[in-house]
């Protein structure tokens with residue numbers, strides 16, 4: 185993953201611990217980040233992976249060597265660390281996490297003083313320092329200092345509570361099952377829920393960096409145990425986090441697992457009812473239901489490229505208050521314009537309490553779409569030409585080319601055709617009002633895509 189020219193991928197620096205991401209490399213990266221921040225004060229924290237404490241110490245060494253002071257926040261959810269940056273007014277943070285990746289991976293995220301991950305331009309500056317050996321080490325008597333920063337998870341929980349109606353939620357005595365993925369998701373949400381007057385049942389709550397309970401990605405196929413537990417204990421809600429607890433996927437009281445754009449649609453609807461005319465930011469990979477809700481409740485929808493940093497940066501630029509992704513990321517800017525699993529959980533409970541309705545009922549009232557996915561092989565070197573070909577061929581239709589090409593049709597169906605960033609394939613995501621409609625779109629557009637690829641070979 186760590187190439188000769190690039191350190192950062194779509195979501196920070198990622199690699200297999202002690203293979204690609206060794207402590208030696210982490211010190212060097214830490215020194216490059218420290219040089220970039222110029223003797224500033226930074227927070228360092230990490231997730232529950234086996235390699236995280238080791239890599240965090242290496243990064244801290246690099247930062248201190250370049251004269252940065254470091255506040256050691258220890259193990260915490262990514263959004264808690266991002267909130268701490270704003271709350272403690274530091275110049276930024278470095279977070280050791282590989283989010284939803286398998287256990288052997290780890291990664292390094294760099295956060296700016298506004299709590300949002302740094303921009304691509306800033307990443308390039310750090311890469312230049314790293315690859316061109318421009319690191320500036322401090323003199324022996326100007327090294328950075330370190331001190332512990334305890335209590336950030338409590339501060340984070342308290343901050344979330346200020347954005348919802350706590351007495352109103354507490355009145356309902358909800359029973360919530362939390363699946364913490366054996367990682368930092370267990371450090372904040374159960375305590376937040378207790379403060380919201382909920383009865384809490386936890387699964388996969390013990391911290392274990394080998395992720396024995398389930399893989400760190402909250403995909404429906406990994407959440408069977410959560411769904412069964414919600415039904416078994418007759419809970420009102422289930423929530424599962426990814427490895428660093430910035431994403432949350434919800435299960436209704438019937439044990440049904442819902443994709444992120446649907447629960448985001450619910451938050452969006454409730455938000456727009458009280459905040460007419462506001463901008464809603466979402467990647468083109470989200471369902472059209474997000475657009476339907478924006479249209480119905482007077483919101484202005486902004487489609488972005490796929491990727492959480494793009495959503496955050498776009499929200500910041502447009503001063504948008506709400507953003508969301510289909511993978512379970514909800515961004516609520518009054519708290520922090522980053523995706524945040526615990527904040528999302530509080531917002532969902534707030535809506536349930538406000539309406540007095542069960543989650544299944546609330547989600548039932550949203551526009552319905554059926555999804556189907558497909559993929560077509562495409563050699564890496566043809567990807568861009570193929571995209572230009574697709575854009576030419578469909579230019580007279582209702583399209584967006586912000587990321588790949590998305591086409592909306594008159595009957596409310598849509599298809600997104602997008603080159604994979606990691607594999608030699610194009611992915612297709614269709615949605616329609618019937619399952620047959622979605623299948624038909626995949627068949628039709630796979631064959632159109634194939635003929636363009638073949639014509640360019």
Ligand code: MG
Nearest residue numbers: 283426428430
């Ligand atoms: Mg994550």
